[in-house]
Amino acid sequence: MQTKAAILVNFNQVVIDEITLPPLKPGQVLVEIHYTGVCHTQLLEVRGKRGEDPFLPHCLGHEGSGIVLEVGAKVEKVKPGDRVILSWIKGSGANVLSSQFDWKGRTVNAGAITTFSRHSILSENRLTPIAKDFPLKEASLLGCAIPTGLGVVFNTARPQAGQSMAVFGCGGIGLCAIRGASIAGCVPIIAVDINPAKLLAAKSMGATHVIDASKQDPVEEIQKITTLDFSIEASGSPKAMNQALRSVRSQGGASVVVGNAPYGQQMELDPKELNQGKRILGTWGGDNVPDVHYPRYCNLIRYKQLDASPMLGNCYSLDEVERALSDLEMGTAIRPIIDLSL
């Protein structure tokens, strides 16, 4: 079938055009995509900041929501008509790694998941079915921003109620981490960013304190507020990663690095921080098991523990992908959402 998709042809060259999708392989699912979020990962990909890209030209996007149209052989997890979350994080089911689409005689690569298109072919294990009445706009953020932000708190850091948390970088993932920290009972919760609009959004998600790192030294300011138990770095800046580790307490404080730094950039780390008993942790997108954790995150939205609206304010059509990317880059949009019905 024919569909409209965003194709990354070369770095900084995204073309919106009709492509042809092939018949489904066993373990694959055809989804009509309704919404897809634009995340820092796509920005790095498009701007050529993830290093060499041997898959060009290729489709884009790794979080979204939609409705299943057709399933390939051996697919058991979903059926036509199901509402689904599309997520780069692997869940149960078949793992079909690649698809190739046809673009006027040219081959366009697509991995197990791509979402910047009206329809896409996905591997069964990148889908999680959701209730018929769950809003698809919110569901699109369950593909990356929400599970990564909540998971890094609930699954990776695992704070106890009453422990303190600082979050560096208040984009989609950082805001969800702040909300997760609030749900987990963390106090104080300190948000660090250089963008006043993001700091305002951080307050609405549960931050008790905000620090503008363009005006104040975040490590000093945090140490004035509390003896910090946990920090989460969600900005992708190696400088912030260093500050996040320095800001936690000696003997047991922990810092989790979530943000993706541009290819080749290194984080500076004074081993003295580790000698003092601080810990630095990695995370695989919040260490989620989608089949277990995504229904819980849906409950948090349904029962109003998590209000995703600060991340849903900026909607774009598929033709506006480049504007969505530059708004994310400039910080004028926290989490651009592409509405495929526009």
Ligand SMILES: [Zn+2]
């Ligand atoms: Zn992402």
